[in-house]
Amino acid sequence: MPASDFSRRRFLGAASAAGLGATALTACGGDDSDSGKDSSGRTVVELWNIQTTEPSKTIWPERAKAFEAKNPDVRIKLVTLENDAYKSKLTAQTSSGKLPDIFHTWGGGVLQQQVDAGLVEDLTATYEPMADALVPAAVKPYQLDGKTYGLPFDIGAVGFWYNKALFKKAKIETPPATWADYLDAVEKLKSAGITPIALAGKEKWPGMYYWAYLATRIAGVDGMQKAADAKDFTGDDFVKAGEHLKDLVALEPFQKGFLGAAYSLPGGEAAVMGNGKAAMELMGQWAPIVQADAGKGIGKDLGFFPFPSVAGGKGALTDVFGGGNGYAVRKGAPKAAVDFLKFFLSADNDRILVEKASLLPVVKEAKSALTDPNLTAVYDTLEASTAFQLYLDQAYPPAVGQEVNDSVAALIAGSKSPDDVARSVTQVFKSS
Known part of the structure; x- marks a missing residue:
């Protein structure tokens, strides 16, 4: 996810029924105190995460306990929040200047804002000794102005997941490689009595993926960067992205009630799929x-x-839209916070995350643990990528990312035009 779920969005870990009142998961018991110590005198490191679904919601406490076993003077306090609730709460904490010791980050503009506010620890010295051991693309979202402010535990890309049996029923022999072929596939599925696409319209960020990918295919990654630098998305490429999405919406491809559907809740997008x-x-x-x-x-x-290519577009089929998941450390956090990240980024730990949590490896040595064919397909896509675009609601300042989500959602709902989307995003960007 969302802010959507590289979530934006985001390895959402993924969203669940939990909200701002989500239960804090603690690796062990003990009361906290204002001094950063618990009643046993251990240093308390508070870590905010979004691992709300299995197997990750079990694995994270296990890894915290494994660290504590090696560091008995430290307690890792896990606070687990659903994706969108996490973003809302972290935004409030950022505004107040009080971030947790370790917090989930997708990098990009949101992290930049926190860095500019002087709230994030510079992890460059921590990263450099392990640079050769990590997958380079996995670290990119957290590197700003030549420094590293976060460390990854996951990397990934957005693409179409499809039901081979339903494609076969609709007599679609191969996945579409062009947007025109994609629209044709949607029509074939509808003709066969099959709902073509599952969408969580209520959460907005899943719909943003369509506009963002179309814009990336049409403008190219360089064009996306130029628009961001100019804070201007009113160019023809971005209006065309909206027009192509409008063409898709006109085919009524989504499940009944999609505008009110969540992502991971019962009856939501993931369940429908x-x-x-x-x-x-x-x-x-x-x-x-x-x-x-x-x-x-x-x-x-x-x-x-x-995601299919678009005729006449500047972007290639091998350009990838996605992001990663990582952790940043608040300025002035206990040294134990950085020690935990080093532990979490060890090859042994990463193998566990790959094998048990089905994450893509960020430590090169852990690639041998990747056996799942679906994840291998995504990893192969990343390895073959020619350019990379970070989730828009993470690449841009928070207000801009939210406007992208809101405006695209309005386009899908029929209350905004392609021109409206381009103008709205530009207006918010210029005022940010």
Whole structure:
């Protein structure tokens, strides 16, 4: 996820029914005190995460306990929040200048804002000794102005997850490689009585993926950067992105009630896809896990293909839109916070995250643990990528990212035009 779920969005870990009142998961007991120590005299390191679904919600406490076993003078206090609730609460904490010791980050403009406010620890000296051991692309979202302010635990890309059995029923022999072919596939699915696409319209960020990918395919990653630098998205490429999305919406491809559907809740996008009630969803590498958690999962019928190319576009089929998941440390946090990140980024720990949590490896040595065919498909897409665009609601300042989500959601709902989207995003960007 969302702010959407590289979530934006985001390895959402993924969203669940939990909200701002989500239970704080603690690795062990003990009361906290204002001094940063618990009643046993241990240093308390508070870590905010978004691992709300299995297997991650079990694995994170296990890894915290493993660290504590090696560091008995430290207690890792895990606070687990649903994705959108996390973003709201972290925004409030950023405004107040009081961030937790370790906090989930997707990098980009949101992290930049926190860095500019002097709230984030510079981790460059921590990163440099381990630079050769990490997958370079995984660290990029957290590197700002030549310094490193976060460390990754996941990397991924957004693409189409599809139901092979439903494609076969609709007589679609191969996944579409062009936007025109994609629209044709949607029509074939509808003709066969199949809901083409599952979408969580209520949460907005899943819909943003369509406009963002279309804009990236049409303008190219360089064009996206130029627009961001100029704070101007009123160019033809971005209006065309909206027009192409409008063409898709006109086909009525989404499940009934999609505008009120959440992502991972019962009856939401992941459940619709996971129960075989829709043929496709545009989502990140976490999709198979959430589909199985929210629904039954479709097993061997699940496949993956890149977002199609757009005729005349400057972007290539091999340009990837996505992001990563990492952790940043608040300025002045206990040394134990950085020690925990070093532990979390060890090859042994990363293998556990790959094997048990189905994450993509960020430590090169952990690639041998990657056996899942779906995740391998995403990893192969990343390895073959020619350019990379970070989630827009993370790449840009928070207000701009939110406006992208809101405006695209309005376009999908029919209350904004492609021109309106381009103008609204530009207006907010220029005033940010």
